[in-house]
Every structure is written in structure tokens, then in C-alpha cells.
Amino acid sequence: MSTPVSPGAPLSTAAAVRLVAVREIRSKMFAKTFVLTTAATMAAIIVGGLLYALLGSSDPSRIGVLSDDPRGPTVEALGSAAAGDVEVVTVSSRGEGEEKVTDGDLDALLVPADSGVTVVVESELSDSLSTLFAALAQQQALADEILELDGDPARVAEAVGSASPTVEALDAADERDGGQIFAGFAAGILIFMALMTTGQMVAQGVVEEKSSRVVELLLATVRPWQLMAGKVLGIGAVGLAQVAVLVATGVTTALGFGLLDGTSLELGPTVLWAMVWFVLGYASYALVMAGLAALVSRQEDVGSALSPVMMLMMVPYVIGVSLAPWDPEHPLVLALSYVPFSSPMLMPMRIALGGVPLWQVLVSVMLTVLVLPVLVWLAGRLYGRGILRTGARVKLSDALQR
């Protein structure tokens, strides 16, 4: 049979790698599980942001004060001095105020009393408000005593209010706010999860080709390293797209619900560096995982083949999420943020938390980039040696020997 096709042209290396990569992208990007996982993670981010916006944000406590009550400004001053937000609402009568307390519009209503401070609440007074009213009661008692001594209570109140200690820090720590800490966590967790899933995708892809024996057909036309490079690049592109989508979802959610209001988080650099570090981390881990996966022939054995790398991945991650947000300057965190394989998780966390000089980031990037050629060599060797040896697991030492 003659089909009207021109015979195949010689295939350049770039073309071979591109063909393999495109197949990986197509088969992974449109795979049901991948689409569903990504969508579910996006939904989780949005719902999480929504819940945080609804529950987590501190609603200001609202205190009702009668319009003719002279203590209004004092309450306001005390409120702004206290940690929580306090809003003072003026009501025209006690009856109206009590109604608002019942409706939940007011947390507390300050009512006139012969002596001391009387507060009307629905069921109980919150801790922060009881501190505030205690202070008010104390101030009022003090004012009474000062009046009796012919002093000026207003001046005393002013002097007391403005009195505060001066702190002299010997080693001032960079202040971190909630937004930065949140971003630090998010960067660490996202990169860890993304490296984990993409690395496993690479490993499973390698073993799928090996266990289905299609690899022999492929290696009859492309070189082993071309096949490996195409696979790593293709899945890397899929992983980067996923990370970009999740980061975009997170950023949009945070901005949309106003979760980042008043934070000193540098959103742009944090996001950009997180992507860069994902790429660097992916290159490191995916290469090693591809090489190790080529040593086994069955999907069941992928887990045990990868376990050393998984352990290697867990250590910086655990140190990162348990130490870095609270103490980004901890020696362990600092050290590991330079070490290849752990820097892709720790450095982006530090960047999100703020206060990292650019040179430190660049040194860390360079160290990882310097290790990559070694990893390429190692992965190529393991892959080339292991990929056609089906059956029993190929020993690491056998694969590395000359």
C-alpha cells in the first residue's frame, strides 16, 4: 500500500525533545485527575480566603455612649490605646442603646450611674472590653480623688495617657505582620506540594513507559537523554502552569477579600521569586526522581525508589514551616536557605517574610544552578542505565559503575 506521505526527515535533537515534551504536556494537562486536583486546590484557596475574611478579621467592638455623657472621648482614647479596635457610637437615649445591644449592633452600652462605671451588655462582657471598662473605672476613681485635691483631672489623664516606656533594642528584628507570615507559609507549602506532585508525575511517567514497554519503541528513534529531557521539560511546564494558576488564585483571593490590607508584604517580588524557586527546585528534584525511577519496573516500586528524595524534601519543609515564620533569622533556617535541595523551599519563605538582602537570594540561586549540571549528568546516567533493564530493581551502585 502506498500512502501519500513523504519519508521522514532527520529529526533534530531540539525537535525530538519538543515532540516528547508536547506529548507530556497534552497527556498531563488534560488528564482528569490533574484538572480536578487543580480545580479543587483553587476552590480550597478561595473558600479558605472567604472563611478567613468572614471569621478571622477582627470586627471592631462597638460601645454605645449616650450623647450627653462626657466620658465619650475618654472611652475612645482608651479604646485606641487598647490592642483591639473600638468604635464609639453615640446613642440618643438609654432605651435606644439597650435595643441596639439586644439586636447585636452594640457590644456594650455605657450608662450613667451615681458612682463607678455601669455597662449594659447582652449576656457578658468580652475580655478586651472588660479591661477597657476597668481602666475607665480606675481613671474615673482617680479623677474623683484629684478633684477632691483641687487638681485638673483632664491634665492628669492626658499625662497618664501619653506615658509609655521607651524600648532600646540591641538587635532590632524586622517586624513581620500577619500578611507576611501568611505569605511565608503559603510560599513554603505551595512549593513543597508542587515539587512533590510534579516530581512524582515525572517518576510515574518514567515507570509507565518502562512497565508498558513502550520505551523500547521510543528508544529506537530517540536517544534516552532526549526522552528524559522532553519528559522533564514537559511536566515542568505543566507544573509551572499549575503553580502560576494557584498563585494567581491566591493573590486574587487575598486582594479581593482585602486580606492583605495594611501589610508590608512585597507581593510582586514574593510571587516572582516563588516561581523562580519552583523552577529551580523542580529542576533539582525532577532530574533525581527521573533517574531513580528508571531503576524500577513497576509502579508499586516507585514509592520505595523515591523515598530517599522524599525524606530529603521533608526536612527543609518541616524546618521551614515550623521555624521560619516565627524566626526567619534562625541559624538553621539561614543555613538551609543556601543549601541546594532545601533552598527552593526555604528561600522563598524568607523572601515572603521580608528583610532578605538581594545578594543572599542571588548567592543561593547560584549555588543551586551550579549543582544542576551534576544532577543532569547523574540523572542521565541512571536513566540511560536503568531504562531498558526491566525486571528486578537495578541497584544504584550498578547503575553508577562504569
Add this chain to the structure above:
Amino acid sequence: MPRLHVDRLVKAYGTKIALRETSFEVRPGEIFGFVGSNGAGKTTTMRIILGVLAADSGQLIWDDRPLGPDQRRRIGYMPEERGLYPRMRVGDQLTYLATLHGLSPSDAKRSMQAWTERLGVAGHERDEVQTLSLGNQQRVQLAAALTHQPELLVLDEPFSGLDPVAVDVMSDVLRERADAGVPVLFSSHQLELVERLCDRVGIIRDGRMVAVDTVTALCRHEVPRWQVQGPSGTSWVPQSSALHVVASGDGVTTVEVADPRPGAEQELLRAALATGPVTGFGQVRPTLTELYRDVVAAPTEVTS
């Protein structure tokens, strides 16, 4: 069309020697049957031809030049261990493999459609390979070896696991490709099939070719044998040093006729006719199976 010359291939797996200077040639337009017992070196030879394995020494000559990656891309290959992506659609898979062999995407698609049509799996283009029956998977596997218009076919056990209809389809395709000038090399344990289909046969034992020739040249006795049906017993056979009874029974007598002159067997026929009616008379040739048994069962020389 060029020819493939396999020249003194040597390959050892550790201490086990798989190929010992294996040499043979596959010519344009011929179907070459590669037979031998399991572990004799067939698959190793084929994998070396495809470049999937490297030989320790020896060379492969294609078109008077060493076989390189660009020429290898023009080979159609069916590995012994069948392999396709289980979760990839038939059409996508064949198109992908064809582009890896250097076809443009549109040519690859056209060729895929033509071959799935020809091999009777056109209806499964959008099905995942793993959902196909074993027989259809085999057809897709063959299509994978053919979509890039190969200039040489190397098929490892292409007939194993095929139903009789698929065997016919496969045979037709191989013959057709050979008629188009493509050298076809395939291995098989189905010797009747090899005998029927192949122009030439190579028998490999312990990594060494022990017989390479046309089927007719291989399948003949050193001394021609003639079979006579009719007379019972052997007493009617003329007493002659040129005639030697090999087997007899049930009115069928097989006689070696050592006289090389043409028509020497007629003396035997005349003697038989003198005894009574003769219902059959003809030369007997050994089948490839018999020949194979002889060659493969021959005492092994001492090897290290």
C-alpha cells in the same frame, strides 16, 4: 532499495555470551525469517539493529554505510515485548510515533488513518489502547511499525498471539512491503509459517548462525528421497547400491536414491509398477521443522 548486512556481531551480558560473530544479510524485497530457540540471540540481534542495545563488537551496514541514528529512524520495529502507552488514544499514539520518526504532523495523521484502515482498526482511532482486545492491540502495534513508511522492517515475533485472520492480514502486509522492495526481517517460532512466507531463513543457535539460505535450498536431503505409495513391503525394491530404504509401512516406502543422474528414480518407479498399482510417487523434502530439529539438536560444540 538498500540491504542490511549484519556483520560479526558480538554481545555479552556479563559472563553470558549472547552473540558470537552473528552475521547475515537481509536483501531488498525479501522476507527473511529468523529462527532459533529462546535465548539463542534473536531479540539481542534485533535490539542491536535498532540501536536499543550496543554491540560489543561487529557492525551493521546499511546501503554500504554503517547504520546510524538517522537511518535507524527509517526502520519499522516491533519489539518482542509489545509496548504502547496504555492510556493514550490509538490515533494520537500512532501519529505521535510517526512524528518521532520524522514525519510532518499532517503526513503522520494521513498515514495513521491509512494504516488503521488497512489493518482493520480504523474504528478504534479514538479509543485508549488499553480498552482494545489483545488482537487489536497487536494490529495497532504493527501499525506503529508501519506508519512512517519504513525502509526496513524488523519484527520480533510479529505472529505470536495472533488469531488466524490476523495472521493472514500480517502475512499479506509483510509480503506487500517486501514486494515494494523493503527488506523484512522477522523472528518466529511458527516454523510452518516461516517456511510458507519467507524467501530466506536464518537459523541461530547459541548466538551463531548455523544455517542461512533459501527455504528450498535448506529443506532438502543430502541424498534425494522418493516416496512410493502402493506396493507393500520392501522386497520389490531393486537390489542396488544406489537405492536405500529409509522407511516403510502401510504401503508407503521411502527410498534414498543416491544415483545423481536425472531420471535415476524412474527405475524405482518401474519396479514398483511391476509389483502392482502405484497410487503415489514423489520426492520428499524435509520440512523446516525437521531441519530445525536436526540443526538445533545437533551436539553442541564445547564452548566456554
